[in-house]
Every structure is written in structure tokens, then in C-alpha cells.
Amino acid sequence: MREGDSVAMTSENAPTKTISDFEASLAKADISVASFERDDKTFVYKLRNFLRRNPTMIPALVLLMSITIFSLIAPRFLGLGTLSLILKQVTVTGFVALAQTLIILTAGIDLSVGAILVVSSLVMGITAVTNGVPIPVGFGPMEFLGMTLPLGLEFARYILPVPLAIAFGILIGGLMGLVNGLLVVKAKLPPFIVTLGTLSVFEALKLWYSQSESIRNVDIVEKAPGLLWFGDGISIVSDPTLSEGQTDYGLQISGFGEPIISGITSEKFATLAQLSWGGITLILLAAFLWYVLNHTGWGRHVHAIGDDPEAATLSGIRVDRVLISVYTAAGLICGFAAWVAIGRVQSVSPVAFADVNLASITAVVIGGTSLFGGRGSIIGSVLGAMIVGVFITGLSLAGVDDYWQKFAAGCLVIIAVALDQWLRRASQ
Secondary structure (H helix, E strand, C coil), rough: CCCCHHHHHHHHHHCCCCHHHHHHHCCCCCCCCCCCCCCCHHHHHHHHHHHHCCCCHHHHHHHHHHHHHHHHHHHHHCHHHHHHHHHHHCHHHHHHHHHHHHHHCCCCCCCCCCHHHHHHHHHHHHCCCCCCCCEEECCCCCHHHCCCCCCCCCCEEECHHHHHHHHHHHHHHHHHHHHHHHHHHCCCHHHHHHHHHHHHHHHHHHHHHCCCCCCHHHHHHHHHHHHHHHCCEEEEEECCCCCCCCCEEEEECCCCCCCCEEEECCCEEEEEEEEHHHHHHHHHHHHHHCCCCCCCHHHHHHHHHHHHHHHHHHCCCCCCHHHHHHHHHHHHHHHHHHHHHHHHCEECCCCCCCCHHHHHHHHHCCCCCCCCCCCCCHHHHHHHHHHHHHHHHHHHHHCCCCCHHHHHHHHHHHHHHHHHHHHHHHHH
């Protein structure tokens, strides 16, 4: 065989590469990205997702509907006097609800917020009005603990200036919140159990510290009128002596020495409505906390911990530090609310605001904050407090008995929690 034939033969007998059926089908395969369409994009589905993304819409709509309904049932309800009275009544509850919202956003709860508020108010009142603070002369700490001093040793008490007494009371509130936070974080105890225990502790402390005695309004006015400042505000006044069809309105600004009156010519006038400094401060504090929770790293960490604390830890968030700061901040807010509460009731009592714990939780839940943490709204909590106030006042003007008012408030809570569960299913 010749050399050329051998080469040609080798070329013809060489193995050829074949394409398998699978590889051949790949060229004809659809290379578009897979997409999944939901079949249940109904109006209810879209509504549920919208409300979940905008939790403040629910309490806002409920508040608007409540005002509309009660204004039809009781025509007096829509007056400026009634609406301003509702805001004044829910001011303290609103402050405590702001503190409660911070804690519930982390999937916790604080049952001691009311006791913190009362203890702080007692510290302010006692240090500025009645007993002051102990100044040791000799071995003074024994007197501070309620023990009898040894013979020859004396102990003096010093009435604090109002600003110092207020700062001291707010500081005590922050310390009590810090205790709650440390127990939750360091002792690894459930927030419900911790605050249930500290509730009893703080309740006992307030009775021991105050000796179960109240501080009267006349004593506060005489010695520390600054404690009552949040009870003043901007009022709309009118002349009650004018006949029907005649009007003479003006504004009165109180809380800065002598009241400032403008726009009214009569020397005799009656208050039609008032926006207290406490109500104004509540709105400002709510706006500040809304900004902090939505536009700062600390606020994002609070939401992340409420959503999933383990995932927050893995992402680098110092969960323990954030939780302690949340409980401390809640205590400081309750301490500040104590000053507002003194101006609201014009006195200091160890048995005041006994229902503010449940009222604050009710306001937070109705306001759209999830009890499971991670989702909620500061503004919604304020609206929730307003809704409760609107219902109670509206039912009172309609002549409904007290027990039915409590029945209505309880139904609101149940409906709010059921609605929260319905919204949670939107993300599943």
C-alpha cells in the first residue's frame, strides 16, 4: 500500500465527535428567566399588602371614622372643647405608649411603665415640695434608709429647686428602665416575667417612699409651681356674656408668668378649648422618635431585633446593647411623662394612673404595632391613644354606661390583634 493511500485511509477512519440528544436540545431550549405570577392578586390581597406597608393608615382611618360616627350620634362631640379635652385626657397615656412602642418593637413588653411614671412623679414632688433630699450630718445614710440615728448625730433635709427635682425624677425613671433592660439581657429572662416582677417591686417602693401620702395642689402651687407647667397651654377664650349671634374670641397663653391675652376686648371670658403644653410636647416627641426609628441606624437596629434577633446578631448588630438602650430610653420617657402627669392632675399621688399600663398597651396595639415585634409606628401609637379617648368620651356623651365603655375598649384590642394576624399573613 502506498504512503498516500495510508494517509487518506487514516483520515477517513478517524473517529468523529457526535452530539448527544441532550446537548442538541440545549440549543433549542428557552433561555428566558423563569417568572411566577400570583393568581390571588385580588383587591383584598392588594389592600392587605398596602396596609402592611403603611401601618399608620389603619389607626388614622379608624380615628376619622370614630370622630364622624360620634359627631352624628352626639352633636356636642364635634366641638373644639370636646376634642381638646380628649387630647388632654390621653396625653399621659400617649407618652407612656411611646415608651411601650419602643419595647414592643423589639418583641418585648413592659408591665412596669406605670409604676416607673408614678415613682418618678413622687421623687419630683417629694424632693421639691415636702421632704427634699437627705443631707448627711455625721452618719446620714442611716436616716436615708429609715434607721434611727445614733445619739449625737444629726441629719438635715434640703428642698431641691424645681429644675433639679425634675432632672432627678427623670434620672430615676431611666435607672428603673436600665434595671429592666439588664435583667432581660444579662439574666436572659423573658421581658414579660422581668417587668411583672419589677412592677411589684416598684409598686412597693412608691408606697414606702411616699408613706402612702399624696401631695396637695395648694402645696405644689406654693412651693414648686414649675411642676404644674405642662397643665398650662394655649387656650381659645370667648366672652360668655354676649348674646346669641355676637362673637368675641381671643387667645390666652399661660405658663410664662402672667397669662398673655390677645384678640378679646372683654375682661370676663371663658375657656372654650385648650391645647396644653403637654399635648404639644407629645406631638413633638412623637415626631422626634418617628425620625429616630426611620432614619437612624439605632432605629433600624430596633426593627431588626424585633424581626429576628438571631439574624440581627449574625449581621453584626450588638443586640444586648441595643436592648438595654431601648429599656433605658423607655424609662427616661416615663420619667419625663411623670412631669407631664403632675401638670395634668395638678397633684401627686402614689395611687394615680393605676390603669396606664394596660391603656398604653391598648394604644400601641390599636395603633398598628405588632406584639410580635419588628413592625409598628410611633405615630400610630399616638393615634391609638386618641382612638381610645374618642371612644370613651363619645360613648359617655351618648349616655352609655361605664361597663359598656370598657367592653368597647376590649373589643377594639381583640379586633386590632386579629387584624395584625391577618396582615402578618401577607408576608407568608
